[in-house]
Amino acid sequence: MxxxxxxxxxxxxxxxxxxxxxxxxxxxxxxxxxxxxxxxxxxxxxxxxxxxxxxxxxxxxxxxxxxxxxxxxxxxxxxxxxxxxxxxxxxDGIAVRHGRQTTRLTDLHYYIAHTLGGSAGARMTVRLCCPISPDTLIRRLLSRARNARKDMPPTRVVGVDDWAWRRGHHYGTIVVDLEKNDVIDLLPDREAATLAQWLQAHPGVEIIARDRAGAYADGCHRGAPSALQVTDRWHLLKNLSEAFVSILGRFTTTVRTLTRQLSASTTLSETSGTVRTQPEEAQTLIRSVSGERRETLFNEALALKAEGHSIQAIATTIGVERKTVRRWFQRGHAPTWK
Structure with a gap:
């Protein structure tokens, strides 16, 4: 051989x-x-x-x-x-121009970076006797992605939404190709000018499924005035659920009364002819205890707000989500139903 x-x-x-x-x-x-x-x-x-x-x-x-x-x-x-x-x-087929390693070693580093990321991938390359730094692994990954993007046809349908660089502190914009279900770009902020600049650099966009934010609407109008703007399914369902919860929140007493009436009613089983009663007293007791706990938390939140604490500080103190505290204050009472 x-x-x-x-x-x-x-x-x-x-x-x-x-x-x-x-x-x-x-x-x-x-x-x-x-x-x-x-x-x-x-x-x-x-x-x-x-x-x-x-x-x-x-x-x-x-x-x-x-x-x-x-x-x-x-x-x-x-x-x-x-x-x-x-x-x-x-x-050709051995190394790229000015390259310091063979293409097959570059491919190996790319697959390691794609699977393990930078730091873990660098530790793996040491064990495989082809060491490379974490930063270089990430550069290999990004370089392959940029080259692949150059060969792709222009993007037609994109989704625009916000995403968190650091949740609760710093948010950016994510742009997704909805036809290929692939992330295209991550923008540094949620400003209209940033999105408009990106759309102007990608003139092939025809349809934009976007967030409800006014900045995104302005950015789409400025960057791609001829593109069709639609609300994606997730935001439609979110709008519907928020409206439904808001309406029910105004009629909690009525909803609770109807629930008790329906629970107290009996239904005749067609198969056995037996009578069933729902729900048991334990379920009513659980709902009562949960309601008292929410009412106690709501009163604590009101007291902290009166002392001048921020919503974030109140949420941390009483142990609930910041959005939940803000929703309680908007309604003026704690939710009394589950």
């Missing part, structure tokens, strides 16, 4: 020598191809000007880091009308 097959190198390479050192493996290789096309005039040439060496980090071999030492030829362009006199043979 040839050394090329054992080392699993591309067939365009010729192995000259393999040096196994204590902490690494060095593989000296050359290129099989001896005729190339000039990148400017596309004329073929075989006339070699000189050679230079490129050192490329490669996949580890037998638990040791491996380095390819590639002897790369520089050619003369023999076309008299071509302005380029010499050029270097590209390492």
């Amino acid at each position: 040839s050394r090329l097959r054992i080392l699993d190198l591309p067939r365009s390479l010729v192995v000259r020598r393999v040096v196994a050192l204590d902490n690494r493996v060095e593989i000296a290789v050359g290129l099989r191809k001896r005729s190339v096309l000039c990148p400017d005039c596309q004329c073929p040439t075989q006339r070699i000007h000189s050679f230079y060496q490129r050192k490329l980090a490669d996949l580890p071999w037998q638990g040791r880091p491996a380095t390819l030492i590639v002897s790369v030829p520089r050619f003369f362009c023999q076309a008299a009308v071509c302005p380029r006199r010499t050029f270097v043979m590209p390492l």
